[in-house]
Amino acid sequence: MELLPVLQTGRLIVLCAPHAARDESARLAAELALRGAVTMLDGGNRFLPYRVVHLLRRKTVNVAAASNRLFVRRAFTCYEMNSLLADTPALHQPCLIFDLLNTFFDDHVPIHETDRLLKSCLGQIHRLRLSAPVVVTIAPPLVEERAFLIEQVCASADHLLHLAPPISPICQPPLF
Numbered sequence: 610m611e612l613l614p615v616l617q618t619g620r621l622i623v624l625c626a627p628h629a630a631r632d633e634s635a636r637l638a639a640e641l642a643l644r645g646a647v648t649m650l651d652g653g654n655r656f657l658p659y660r661v662v663h664l665l666r667r668k669t670v671n672v673a674a675a676s677n678r679l680f681v682r683r684a685f686t687c688y689e690m691n692s693l694l695a696d697t698p699a700l701h702q703p704c705l706i707f708d709l710l711n712t713f714f715d716d717h718v719p720i721h722e723t724d725r726l727l728k729s730c731l732g733q734i735h736r737l738r739l740s741a742p743v744v745v746t747i748a749p750p751l752v753e754e755r756a757f758l759i760e761q762v763c764a765s766a767d768h769l770l771h772l773a774p775p776i777s778p779i780c781q782p783p784l785f
Contacts, residue, residue, distance in 0.1 A: 616703060616742040621734060623762055624746045626772035631655045633772065634707055634746055639664035642675040646702040648741075651683045652690050653708025655746070687712040691726045694733035699740040706734070706745045710758050714751045727758055731765050 616622070624633065635657045641647045642665060649656060661679070665672045682697075684690035690712055697704070709730070713723045737743050745766075750756045763769055 616744070618701075618741055619738055620742050620767040621738050621765060622742065622744045622768045622770070623766035624744065624770045624772065625759065625763065626746065626748070626770075628655070628748060631657060631707075631746075632660070634705060634744075635660040636664060637744065638679060638705060639668070639675075641703050641705075642678045643668060646678045646680065646700070648697060648700060648702055648704040649679060649681045649707065650690075650693055650697065650704070651681060651707045653711030653748070654683065655707040655711075656681055656683075684712060687715065687718055687723055687726045691729050691733075694730050694737070697733070697737060699737050702741055704737050704741055704743045706743065708748060709745050709762065710747050710750070710755075713758050714755055716752070720754065723755065723758065724761075727761055731761065734765070 626633065634655060638647060638649060638656070639661045642661070658681075662672060662676055665675045669675055682693055684693045690709070694706075710727075713727060715723075718726075734743055734745065745762060747759060747762055750759055
């Protein structure tokens with residue numbers, strides 16, 4: 610998966626994959642940190658700092674300088690994600706939003722409220738993408754009644770990527 614060529618200001622790239630593309634996001638964050646500052650908003654505790662540092666060590670000896678270009682903020686509820694996006698300044702640096710919908714799958718939040726909050730979040734994402742590319746990762750919904758959230762995010766994407774889970778071959782273990 611090579612996202613760097615499609616990262617352009619004004620574009621929203623949505624990556625839908627199991628585990629919200631956790632490994633692919635770490636690789637992208639490391640690549641972008643080598644080039645400049647990166648804003649990262651984490652909605653599902655998907656950011657893997659040790660994995661990113663490991664990837665940076667493979668490409669540079671100045672790991673500290675590259676890792677200092679990563680600006681990470683976390684949200685633990687859909688209300689916090691909405692506030693986090695509203696408070697994020699529109700800078701001229703890529704913005705990675707990990708597992709945007711994770712907190713929206715909370716069954717304690719009414720569906721009409723998640724719909725309202727997601728529309729607000731998508732408006733903020735649109736504001737951010739006017740000054741820099743935005744990459745959003747999402748995972749399949751936990752319950753079918755909230756699948757409409759995925760559809761809303763995908764409908765707003767300029768570039769949509771679906772990563773299928775790896776299929777492991779079925780093999781009969783030896784009996785003896």
